[in-house]
Amino acid sequence: EAQVTQNPRYLITVTGKKLTVTCSQNMNHEYMSWYRQDPGLGLRQIYYSMNVEVTDKGDVPEGYKVSRKEKRNFPLILESPSPNQTSLYFCASSFLNEQYFGPGTRLTVT
Amino acid sequence: TQLLEQSPQFLSIQEGENLTVYCNSSSVFSSLQWYRQEPGEGPVLLVTVVTGGEVKKLKRLTFQFGDARKDSSLHITAAQPGDTGLYLCAGVIWGGTSYGKLTFGQGTILTVHP
Numbered sequence: 001e002a003q004v005t006q007n008p009r010y011l012i013t014v015t016g017k018k019l020t021v022t023c024s025q026n027m028n029h030e031y032m033s034w035y036r037q038d039p040g041l042g043l044r045q046i047y048y049s050m051n052v053e054v055t056d057k058g059d060v061p062e063g064y065k066v067s068r069k070e071k072r073n074f075p076l077i078l079e080s081p082s083p084n085q086t087s088l089y090f091c092a093s094s095f096l097n098e099q100y101f102g103p104g105t106r107l108t109v110t
Numbered sequence: 111t112q113l114l115e116q117s118p119q120f121l122s123i124q125e126g127e128n129l130t131v132y133c134n135s136s137s138v139f140s141s142l143q144w145y146r147q148e149p150g151e152g153p154v155l156l157v158t159v160v161t162g163g164e165v166k167k168l169k170r171l172t173f174q175f176g177d178a179r180k181d182s183s184l185h186i187t188a189a190q191p192g193d194t195g196l197y198l199c200a201g202v203i204w205g206g207t208s209y210g211k212l213t214f215g216q217g218t219i220l221t222v223h224p
Contacts, residue, residue: 101152
């Protein structure tokens with residue numbers, strides 16, 4: 001089954017404690033991206049990757065890092081999380097701009 | 111500044127009613143997509159419209175792309191409780207790469223009461 005998986009689905013952490021949210025897709029898509037979704041703001045792109053070892057900033061990259069060492073995986077790294085990063089995060093892979101989203105990771109930073 | 115303005119933000123209607131959701135911008139888009147998102151899940155693509163003036167139908171859903179490719183609408187006929195969810199429009203602007211920049215509207219939360 002074609003899918004995008006994310007882990008964990010829920011995470012509660014404290015300010016400053018490094019965390020990684022994993023993302024994996026099995027559709028052999030070159031393009032992957034991370035979004036955060038906040039009430040009233042819709043989905044905003046954090047980072048994207050056009051292929052292995054090629055990443056670039058989206059609209060709200062501050063406080064986030066990504067890596068793309070393999071085509072199928074695109075982890076999101078928060079080196080020092082802060083409360084304003086509390087949000088719902090989605091990973092997506094794309095074919096011809098049509099996005100296939102993961103199920104989401106709800107992150108709470110206290 | 112929100113590039114894509116979606117309206118209304120909230121819509122609460124009775125089963126059987128018709129409704130329209132609008133997505134407007136001052137920018138010209140190469141294409142425009144509509145997604146539907148249910149609680150606890152990621153958005154799912156419903157349709158992509160590419161040509162100005164294009165109309166696409168998906169059962170009771172009708173999608174239209176404006177002639178100038180700056181706006182789009184989603185019309186649902188005889189809404190059902192199963193239509194309840196968050197509807198998102200997203201515009202694509204082609205840049206110098208094979209992938210365009212995708213920008214989402216704020217979303218419309220639709221609730222259809224039985």
